[in-house]
Amino acid sequence: MLKPHLIHHAPGAPGLRLLGLGPQLKPTKGLLKLQKLFNEHAFWAKKRKIKDLKHMLINSSVIISLWQNERIVGFGRATSDKTYRAVLWDVVIANDLQGLGFGRVLVDALINSPSIKNVERIYLMTTKSSDFYQQMNFKLSDNQSLLILKNKTNI
Template sequence: MPLKTKVSDQTKTVPRPRKSAGTIVYADGTDISPQHLLRLYQQAPWAKGRTIEETKAMLKQTDEAVTAWDGARLVGFGRVLTDYVYRASIWDVIVDKAYQGRGIGTDLVNRILRHPRLKRVELFWLCTRMPGFYEKLGFSAKEQTGMVWTRGKQAKLE
């Protein structure tokens, strides 16, 4: 039986997730349990090794976040760092593996892009290993002159 998923002010039908308790509910804000988020992070190679304390600190410094819930289970997450005018960077978009392929990731990104407090931002930026997913949402690849400095790896401080 299909599942009705609430997307902003619309409801759409998606295949029922395995072991689903019901409707996917989306929420804004960083007031979430780090333990819930770490359970999701453990499914992603890019997030392995994160700790409760680091996750608490990250949530405290995150400007905006969008979550997806199936009952009390956190099944999706995405966060934003921004100046609320010129630039916003999207980080850590993740969907529980049991819920992937059902539009939740798309819904998370669209909710970020339509977020009322982010409506003035002229450019959203992100790093990804899944460019095709984001291209379908209107993102485009740009040649960057960006650089990275990683603490502890060839770091030189004078």
């Protein structure tokens, strides 16, 4: 199994966002590949538009991608105030490579990144992968509720 190449993107991921760079800073249509990864492997993030993905990247505090050669096989990002709270978003490993430890590598990299490692609490929401996060020491909240205000008509 080819060891994946992990990229800690600079804030806003300018290389990926503007030039589509992948590993070794090679142009590889990375943003289109990220869109495809979401479409095929992230049920909550299908049909995201390129312009919105760019906006998402600009406004994320931490962005990490995983590659095998020129294939993007994993992605995760976080927002953080660097002091009190951070939230993980859009953590995904391609279906055919799940269960091989890549998700753990990705989440470890997110929670140990400089913008996150010193916050009081790291939150995340998950529909199907609670057990995975519990293996990584996240605890199910027994005294808080998740409330959502859907303020866009298309979601």
